[in-house]
Amino acid sequence: MESVLPRTTTLSVVIPMFNETAVIPALVARLRPVLDALGVDYEVVAVDDGSRDDTVSVLFDHGRDWPQLRVLRLRRNSGHQAALTAGLHRAVGQWVVSLDADLQDPPETIAEMLRVAREDGVDVVYGVRADRSTDTVFKRNTARGYYWAMRRLVGVDLPAQAGDFRLLSRDVIEVLRRLPERAPVYRLLVPSLGFPSAEVRYDREARAAGETKYPLRRMVALAWESTANFSAAPLRLATWLGMSSFLLCLALILFGMFAHVSGTTIPGWTSMFVAVLLLSGVQLVCLGLLGEYVGRIYATVQNRPAFHIGFDSRDEVPDAQPVARGDDAARTPSFDSAVGVRG
Known part of the structure; x- marks a missing residue:
């Protein structure tokens, strides 16, 4: 037929x-x-x-x-x-x-x-x-x-x-x-x-x-798909976050050395707490962005079809x-x- x-x-x-x-x-x-x-x-x-x-x-x-x-x-x-x-x-x-x-x-x-x-x-x-x-x-x-x-x-x-x-x-x-x-x-x-x-x-x-x-959830998903499919900007954002964190930590190290030389007493737990939170947050953000792209590479390697036609x-x-x-x-x-x- x-x-x-x-x-x-x-x-x-x-x-x-x-x-x-x-x-x-x-x-x-x-x-x-x-x-x-x-x-x-x-x-x-x-x-x-x-x-x-x-x-x-x-x-x-x-x-x-x-x-x-x-x-x-x-x-x-x-x-x-x-x-x-x-x-x-x-x-x-x-x-x-x-x-x-x-x-x-x-x-x-x-x-x-x-x-x-x-x-x-x-x-x-x-x-x-x-x-x-x-x-x-x-x-x-x-x-x-x-x-x-x-x-x-x-x-x-x-x-x-x-x-x-x-x-x-x-x-x-x-x-x-x-x-x-x-x-x-x-x-x-x-x-x-x-x-x-x-x-x-x-x-x-x-x-x-x-x-x-197309509710808000789908619009946000479309914006992310558009960005991730056509731009490496999120990866560059991860790079910039890493560099900013490094510069901030370097400034804290210099401040700590100056305080040590001048004899100023600094409570150790506060600086440690702030540094751990800062570094952990930046690392998790960067890992999340990298994971998104690695997931896309994995899906591409699998080469599974995006849709299955039932009938025409x-x-x-x-x-x-x-x-x-x-x-x-x-x-x-x-x-x-x-x-x-x-x-």
């Missing part, structure tokens, strides 16, 4: 999803008219990142009358960037757009991105958020701080307020596929490649439904049926009818 989708297409839209049942109907209602109006052949690669709700079943329901909708399911939750990687690697379009499911980045901008890429002859078109008033003050300020820090630590020509909403040419996709990055951060990785690029500005909208998948509706029908919703398991449509696969 083969999919009705062609093996190559003009445009692919990759959408990572995790527990997005509530937003899928609104996403389909806005995205499909935009893509149909482009007048090009396309596919929509919806990557389910191990959702625990009805995301896959709802996608299958919409795939019944939308043959361009392709469902790619990961076996477990691997994270947004890993799901995005799976979609980019599996997409077959000559142009590939990455889009979040929450509709904060308007799908209508895709037409402008494709037009700019063709007319200007560029390989990358970034979606740049001109207005983020729908975001909270905390989110706007942390985003501004992230881009400011990345420009100084990483040094890449990072477009301001450009997230993961972008259009990439097939040449860029093939380069990304060959890179040995285990945990890529695309908002830094893509600019570092140096491909000709342009920008399309848009107003960021409020989330259409559901809850954000483009491929042959898997043995197992997709997860059904609640008590409707016995009445769940077959994989063929759900995703438009024919014999």
Whole structure:
């Protein structure tokens, strides 16, 4: 059995999803008219990142009358960037757009991105958020701080307020596929490649439904991944902490020698206590930073995949049926009818 989708297409839209049942109907209602109006052949690669709700079943329901909708399911939750990687690697379009499911980045901008890429002859078109008033003050300020820090630590020509909403040419996709990055951060990785690029500005909208998948914990993790993947600054920080500790200890030694020569009595336990705390703290910080990088080297040497694909509706029908919703398991449509696969 083969999919009705062609093996190559003009445009692919990759959408990572995790527990997005509530937003899928609104996403389909806005995205499909935009893509149909482009007048090009396309596919929509919806990557389910191990959702625990009805995301896959709802996608299958919409795939019944939308043959361009392709469902790619990961076996477990691997994270947004890993799901995005799976979609980019599996997409077959000559142009590939990455889009979040929450509709904060308007799908209508895709037409402008494709037009700019063709007319200007560029390989990358970034979606740049001109207005983020729908975001909270905390989110706007942390985003501004992230881009400011990345420009100084990483040094890449990072477009301001450009997230993961972008259009990439097939040449860029093939380069990304060959890179040995285990945990890529695309908002830094893509600019570092140096491909000709342009920008399309848009107003960021409020989330259409559901809850954000990027709370503070995930934003901090993204900032750390960005720093550790693209910069040795934390290691240099460890070096500077070590040098500062050494200079401070040297000053304390000179002070102790002067006090000894002058006959001043200094309580020994206080100086010993301070010195041990200082040196121990600096050493632990340095060891922790070094351990982070050693752990990354270990993970790279292991060469374990960042994600495992459970099935792809483009491929042959898997043995197992997709997860059904609640008590409707016995009445769940077959994989063929759900995703438009024919014999």
